[in-house]
Amino acid sequence: MKPKQILNAASAILSLALVFSPLATHAQAQGTRSIWNIPSAQYPMVDDQGRATFKLTAPNAHSVQVTIHKTTYEMTRATDSVWTLTTPALPKGFHYYFMTIDGVKTIDPNSQTFFAYSREAGGLEIPEGSEGDYYRPQRGIAHGQLRTIEYYATSSGTWRTAIVYTPAGYDQSGNHRYPVLYLQHGMGEDHTGWTRQGMMQHIIDNLTAAGTATPMIVVMESGDINVPKKEKEHFVEITKYGTSFYRTFIADLVPMIDSTFRTIPDRDHRAMAGLSWGGHQALDIVVPHLDMFAYIGLFSGAVYGLDVHKNYGGIMSDAKTFNSKLRCFFIGYGTDENVGQTKLRKELDDNGIHYTPFISQGTAHEWLTWRRCLKEFLPLIFKSK
Amino acid sequence: MKPKQILNAASAILSLALVFSPLATHAQAQGTRSIWNIPSAQYPMVDDQGRATFKLTAPNAHSVQVTIHKTTYEMTRATDSVWTLTTPALPKGFHYYFMTIDGVKTIDPNSQTFFAYSREAGGLEIPEGSEGDYYRPQRGIAHGQLRTIEYYATSSGTWRTAIVYTPAGYDQSGNHRYPVLYLQHGMGEDHTGWTRQGMMQHIIDNLTAAGTATPMIVVMESGDINVPKKEKEHFVEITKYGTSFYRTFIADLVPMIDSTFRTIPDRDHRAMAGLSWGGHQALDIVVPHLDMFAYIGLFSGAVYGLDVHKNYGGIMSDAKTFNSKLRCFFIGYGTDENVGQTKLRKELDDNGIHYTPFISQGTAHEWLTWRRCLKEFLPLIFKSK
Incomplete structure (x- = not known):
């Protein structure tokens, strides 16, 4: 040439x-x-x-x-x-x-x-300035890994994808087993949301390195809320949005995670949190499954019209029992949004249900609120009794 | 409400x-x-x-x-x-x-x-019909995992990202160690190319399950070729495109992989392949480092004007020694493209350098060629002597 x-x-x-x-x-x-x-x-x-x-x-x-x-x-x-x-x-x-x-x-x-x-x-x-360092990667500390898992869900007959965060040292810790947080994105987003716009891996790496959070596995799945709903859908149908995920979650996702990773498969070591509609899903999954979960996080959770006496078969109406089972009920949101948290909190207060509120100053229905919620929520879960 | x-x-x-x-x-x-x-x-x-x-x-x-x-x-x-x-x-x-x-x-x-x-x-x-099954996920076999690793490269002073495929059973195999393939994308693409458009995880899962490929770790990094070159760049400068990666590769990436994963860190268990400009990079990295690598794959490799007597300090001019060190030199490409493989093969033939050719029928400079190249290349590497 x-x-x-x-x-x-x-x-x-x-x-x-x-x-x-x-x-x-x-x-x-x-x-x-x-x-x-x-x-x-x-x-x-x-x-x-x-x-x-x-x-x-x-x-x-x-x-x-x-x-x-x-x-x-x-x-x-x-x-x-x-x-x-x-x-x-x-x-x-x-x-x-x-x-x-x-x-x-x-x-x-x-x-x-x-x-x-x-x-x-x-x-x-x-x-942000240095106040944003908690979601930035830091040198000189150990880092976890993000694993993309493709698995076949028999309940839906489809291949699905989960992103799984394993904590620093997972590969080197022999038979050590870890608690698991299931972490959901919002409506119209997918399983990639938390690791990209949410920067969850940096938040948890930094908190774990500081000893503030317990080393844990975190699972992020699609939640079946990445297809738009029709505009004229009425409320009864809206509440069904993403409910196909619940069956897959219990029948396929949790068993796959417990058989693939070194988890501690009991309620004291399993948590679920979600943002916006993912918070709605987390509440829908956790409340009927208190045998499986002891912690829940609602980050700007889309929970409208909760009636503790009517919803979930009245499970929440026995506040004393409910409080004793749920070791952490976290409700976080921004000052500049209104997704029904005031009404939700009043309903819980009126009925004696305990929760931990967190209000993010100067943020709305957006990822900065949810990065902050995750930072506040992680130290509250998986603590020794 | x-x-x-x-x-x-x-x-x-x-x-x-x-x-x-x-x-x-x-x-x-x-x-x-x-x-x-x-x-x-x-x-x-x-x-x-x-x-x-x-x-x-x-x-x-x-x-x-x-x-x-x-x-x-x-x-x-x-x-x-x-x-x-x-x-x-x-x-x-x-x-x-x-x-x-x-x-x-x-x-x-x-x-x-x-x-x-x-x-x-x-x-x-x-x-494709069933001829494309080799790059589709299959039920009933064990699957590897894809791990996203963010690491700080001291050679460049920047955070970088690598995607690492670990084979099925990696977590359960105790102290077992694995060979490593470094697999590069093409010009203008990034580290996500092989796992999305390339579907490498399905190709290697399927070949490994069939016993055709040796279980291995595969590392995919960005290669510093995801920024466009200026149109009037002349050839001398074109050959420098992506060369900043070479230093990072040797100084940061390989040591990070060998310290993070259970690799066999010797030449008989380390391979490198790349498509298009990534093939150019693979040749540039492997030939001067035959102490580190024993296998190379060029998939539509962008190699122009190779002179075995002048390039790489004349290392290739001693064909007998070069052939004895390189246990596999794979050159694959499609029938419907011309990226200089004919001239490259003639230069190698004329100088007695051994290689394994593969010609993909009816494909051009595109991902179907490269999926096929990977399928042909994987069974050739990491075999026992």
């Missing part, structure tokens, strides 16, 4: 990486790049006020919007081909976002993708 | 999953849904001729194209709001694809995402 031929052949290979290369300019940098950008992308950038600047090359588009949670911002043409937007200051933490190009809601080419809203979405991080 | 209030509160939560729900209609089904669709999406569908039908709701768009590898197809308006396209018959296997909406190359909202072309991309599978 002559140099020209070599160059052509190499270019053919290289073109794989070139044709779709996204905008990556270092000019006009405003702040620092979001940690969820693809490796080559400078934008979105976030300044020290929490304002995010987006850029998109779209010479033929007629309108481009950026939607962050429920707020939509118009992008404007900075040049003939480049659209730009700088937002007002955004809340700290993780936010899903979309770009809408001439009416099609899609993903910023500069962003990594996250499963949310029952589809792939973009992600943006407004960084 | 009254029923109306309950419904409103529940709707607020549900809206998270509703606002961006993609097109999901069961009408006019053409074939079966691609396995890489998001859970709610019927389209793209693939018929028994390998034709794919795409749909997109985009009432305000002026033009929409679908690009599959290097071919771009125009979508047409089926109704005022819905665009559609049925392609000609496509090659079997996995294909990346993009949708271009009024000039912006983006991702079909119906598709899961895959890291390729140095960004997130859509994915489409044209199914």
Whole structure:
């Protein structure tokens, strides 16, 4: 091959990486790049006020919007081909976002993708300072591992996927057995949520290294809530959303975990927590199975209209017995959201049911609330009696 | 809360999953849904001729194209709001694809995402029949696990991620130690490529269960080739693409793997393979380190202009010694691609260097070639002398 031929052949290979290369300019940098950008992308950038600047090359588009949670911002043409937007200051933490190009809601080419809203979405991080160190990886401590397990569920006749966190030292601890936390994501998300936008592996590594949390196994499954519900579904059907998971959970997931990992398979060493609709699912699974679980965590749990005398066959109406069985009933949520926790707490208070409240200051129905909830919840479970 | 209030509160939560729900209609089904669709999406569908039908709701768009590898197809308006396209018959296997909406190359909202072309991309599978069973999960056999390891690399001063496959029975096999295959993706892809589009865990599970492959650990890292190269880069610089990985590989990755997993840390039990530019990297790492490796696999390896007398300090020019050290030199590629393998093979033949060729019939520079290469390569390594 002559140099020209070599160059052509190499270019053919290289073109794989070139044709779709996204905008990556270092000019006009405003702040620092979001940690969820693809490796080559400078934008979105976030300044020290929490304002995010987006850029998109779209010479033929007629309108481009950026939607962050429920707020939509118009992008404007900075040049003939480049659209730009700088937002007002955004809340700290993780936010899903979309770009809408001439009416099609899609993903910023500069962003990594996250499963949310029952589809792939973009992600943006407004960084915290050192108060966010608890969810960042730290050097000089031992780290756990995340294992992706594909297993066949006989109850549903399908292959399913679970992500399992094993604590630091699991491989080296011989026959030592560990307690298990089942940790659920929210509606429209999937089993990857907690290890990506939630950063649970760093939170638990850091708490375990500090001696604040007991070394444990954590299991994250899809929960059957990653398909959108129809808009006009009425409430009776809404409560059925994700209930197909309950049978799989008891018949397939827990037995698979107990036979695959060195668990302590009893109620004192099994907990369940979930965020938003995953909290709803956790309550639905734990309350009828107090023989299996002694701890529950609701993180912005979507629990509406709980009647302790009517729901779950009245199990909760005997507060003394219920309190004695549930060694931890954690209810966490943000100051800036309303998912029915006030009503839920009143119902529990009125009926003498004990729980541990946690209120995250200045956060809404979002991942920063849930990272904080996990940090508060982990030290409360699996303590010696 | 009254029923109306309950419904409103529940709707607020549900809206998270509703606002961006993609097109999901069961009408006019053409074939079966691609396995890489998001859970709610019927389209793209693939018929028994390998034709794919795409749909997109985009009432305000002026033009929409679908690009599959290097071919771009125009979508047409089926109704005022819905665009559609049925392609000609496509090659079997996995294909990346993009949708271009009024000039912006983006991702079909119906598709899961895959890291390729140095960004997130859509994915489409044209199914094989039973000849594809080797990369599908099988019931009734033992399965390995995939572990995601985040580690700090002192050579680069950064946190990095590796995916590590541990074979079935790893947790139960006491002090048993295993050989290690380092397996690299291609240019513009990342460490997730082999376990998602490559389905390596199913290929190796199936071969191991059949007794065809030796139980082994497989390590997949990013290789520093997930950032696009500039288009006008000349060849001297192209050869440097991804070379930053070599130092990290020797100084950080291999020691981390050998200290974290029960490996057999010698050359007879260490192999390296890679696809496309990852093959280029594998050759660059293995040839100068025959004290560390005894096996190499090039899967459509991007190796141009190899001169066995000049490259790698002339190590390959002593064919007898080189042949005696390299227990397997695998060169696989598809009939429908040209990445310089003919010239490479001639150079090796002319200089008496042994290798095992494999030619995948009817496939190009694509994942079906590489799934097949892995299936052929695994039985050749780590055999007893």
